[in-house]
Amino acid sequence: MSKPARTSRRSGIRGGEAASGWLFTAPMIILLGMFLVVPVLMALWVSFSDWGGRGSPFGGNVKFVGFDNYSTLLNGGGLAEQDFGTALRNNAWYVVLVVPIQTALSLLLAVLVNRQILRGRGFFRTSFYFPSVTSSVAITVLWLFLFSSTGAINKLLSFIGINGPNWFNDPSGILHNFLQLFGVTQGPAALTDGSFLGVSWWDWLAGPSVAMTAFILMAVFTTSGTFMLLFIAALQNLSGEVTEAAMMDGANGWQRFWKVTLPQLRPTLFTVLTLGLIGSWQVFDQIYTGTKGAPGKTTLTPAYLSYQSAFNNQEWGQGAAIAFILFVIIVFFTLFQRWVLRERPVSKRRMRPYLTNPASAVALAATATPASTTKSGESR
């Protein structure tokens, strides 16, 4: 069976195709291999070695140390574990707040800007997109000025009688601060006694620090524009007929958005959430140019910690290990999100009202069509 197939592939008019295919892709394969695959594999090796930063990591006196670097971080009981736990805590809160807010905001902006009746749409589109094309270093510097203790934000707050915090110097967690309003300053023993990664449960629940909150606002401000663009593109691709059909069925604007438009945006939503998730787990340049982890290590993130352990402390193995743990976290959340946003058949409970009434079964058919089109769109 395989033999004739083989000869037929080798000979004849299409014989050289495989070779030329490889030839044409070779430049890219070599480039990607050299600058992507090989460095990643080298970093993987470094995370399992005791390389100290001098000479090649493949040199003779670099030893394989197994999971030592990983266990120092995850189970070492020392400062390294505590720092890693703190960095994860900070970044987790950052992700939890940034991803939903920026997704919702960018969708809202896209829907607003996409409306036919809006005047000066071009102006709004440009101005919403503007922060995204500005370099993050410039925006960070701007932010440091705006949020300084005597800066514009605190001035504005003082007009409405609020005594603004000393933003980038305030290490207190916002949830802790909120609880303090009710006189809770010390966590229950159940939370303060137990700890995970060297950080007590009570501190895990501290919420982002005031300083981190300023960074969260900044991330929302800068990235919403980019994702708005993705949503606009998706909205312009939707056919008006489906919406018209829904109108004919008597769906009001709110229902049309939630039941017709949003389901059709599912592939874009997935893209936006995934990009947002990856970007916000890797936050680095704001921290590097802004606070370098201060105040009180509450803006330390795994990406910055990785840089710091490698370049400042010469703990290259630990730095690489942090990077790979971060990689695992990101992959896990991306898969989890894919699972949550997967295509599901309409549930029995939702189906029931339509089945009793033959007239609305037609409406069901109308709303079911976009679902199948998105499916084919998604398999790209």
Place this chain on the structure above:
Amino acid sequence: MQRRTSRWMIGAGLTMAGALALTGCSSSFGGTTSGSTGSAAALTSDASKSLTVLIGSSGDAETKAVNAAVASWSSSSGTKATVSVASDLNQQLAQGFAAKKPADVFYLSTDALAGYASNGSLLAYGDSLANKDDFYPSLVKSFTYDGQFYCAPKDFSTLGLVINTDAWAKAGLTDADIPTTWDQLETVAKKLTTPDQVGLAIGGEYARAGAFMAQAGGNLMNEDSSKATANSAEAVAGLTEVKKLLNDGVMKYAKDVGAGWGGEAFGKQLAAMTIEGNWITGAMSSDYPSVKYTVAELPAGPAGKGTMQFTNCWGIATDSPNQAAALKLVEQLTSKDSQLAFSTAFGPMPSIKSAASDWKAANPVLVPFLNGADYAVGTPTAKGSADVVTELNSKLESLKTGDPQQILDAAQKNLEALLK
């Protein structure tokens, strides 16, 4: 099926070949030259190689001064040398070491010493310096790792008490009131505290609060960083005094009065006194020329006078092809003439005793800073201690409500972990 496997084979083959080619390249700089650290008995001296000097400059004045000094050495010795200014010194050093093509001579901080010394990147040349005995002993200790004197201190700074003379006179104080004990410090700080000016403002970090520990006779680690002493009774007493000053309302952290550091709080007249190093003079003359000030030695605590010192050294790379010339260059750069020239250009204090009298004559106002050299203590140099200090700093932010003993116990635990 077979077709697919063969493709995979080709793909895998290509990746392997690529990886092998790369490791082949890397072995040319990875292989043999290792382990030649330590004794400077056999310095490399490939005279055909010119020297590169990597510095982290504070500004044009420093860059120009170093350039001039290196150029004059170059013309007298006949060895070419070029100075480059790093934008991120740590990162550029690390890249150089990893590629085995580091700068020959470079600035090195006390924090970074242990990391580079332990992985063999640094040449321990201290004992072969001709002017070795001229350096202040406490500075030599700061650059001693594992019993070896690694590199020549470039210059140094100490902390002093900087006083706003106008506020001082306004509070009815005279020269005789300059505090020499903790009690006197509390008294004058109280007198100087007004509704819009706090008596004393300092940066809320170990690098300032540590001076109080030193005055009480304690520090985070012993002199050569071989033993953690963070929770000793002396260190706790020092931190307790800081807490007392904070709670009395006569001292505040700079950030709590809306300033980035002590010098800013002092220059903006948010505080009548601050504890800063001699670098404050630059900021005062450029940013706050109208503020009149004087400098005094820090008051003594229960264990006598104490202050902190900060210093950098001239590192030489083990992988430098011309270590002998690099050593000669460093000797020149740490000579009396060069250091005094550097001092005039950008303000640091010379690291050698023989330059002290000339320096004092040239900077009469700043003499208290140099007097501090006799009793100054350094920051810990054990590998990883910079992290412990950062952690400690984050706790010191809430010292006002915290417990000094508890804070230092945690630091002690972290420091002990480094020594294992």
